[in-house]
Amino acid sequence: MANLVEGEVTFRIIGAAMEVHRVLGPGFLEAAYQRGMEVELRQRGMEFEAQRRVPVTYKGYTLGDHVLDLIVDRKVIVELKAVKKLTTHHQAQLISYLKAAGLPVGLLFNFSKLHLEKRRILLKESLWRPPFNPFNPL
Numbered sequence: 001m002a003n004l005v006e007g008e009v010t011f012r013i014i015g016a017a018m019e020v021h022r023v024l025g026p027g028f029l030e031a032a033y034q035r036g037m038e039v040e041l042r043q044r045g046m047e048f049e050a051q052r053r054v055p056v057t058y059k060g061y062t063l064g065d066h067v068l069d070l071i072v073d074r075k076v077i078v079e080l081k082a083v084k085k086l087t088t089h090h091q092a093q094l095i096s097y098l099k100a101a102g103l104p105v106g107l108l109f110n111f112s113k114l115h116l117e118k119r120r121i122l123l124k125e126s127l128w129r130p131p132f133n134p135f136n137p138l
Contacts, residue, residue, distance in 0.1 A: 077106040
């Protein structure tokens with residue numbers, strides 16, 4: 001895992017999501033999986049923020065906020081879904097979150113399937129180094 005960006009953290013997050021899915025199974029609303037992930041991450045001793053607001057900016061102007069489901073260890077954005085199928089729209093949403101937060105890697109989970117559906121999204125380095133990172137203000 002040394003060659004993966006934040007490989008150890010993402011591995012632990014995936015394990016937590018698999019446990020939440022194993023215990024709850026499919027069929028719940030996204031909010032139940034959100035709370036389940038919070039409990040599981042806490043039990044595993046992982047630092048996280050839930051429902052973190054991150055500003056969306058354009059040429060120095062704030063356009064609004066993204067609300068991120070989870071940020072783990074201030075390194076990985078976790079986006080949770082309970083949908084029929086993950087689409088490119090969901091992936092694009094996570095990419096926009098990564099850009100706004102100035103972070104390189106995110107995980108996208110869909111809990112509505114019989115087996116947990118997951119995607120790992122990695123931004124090119126040139127896209128994740130904005131002049132302002134809300135997690136490490138200048």
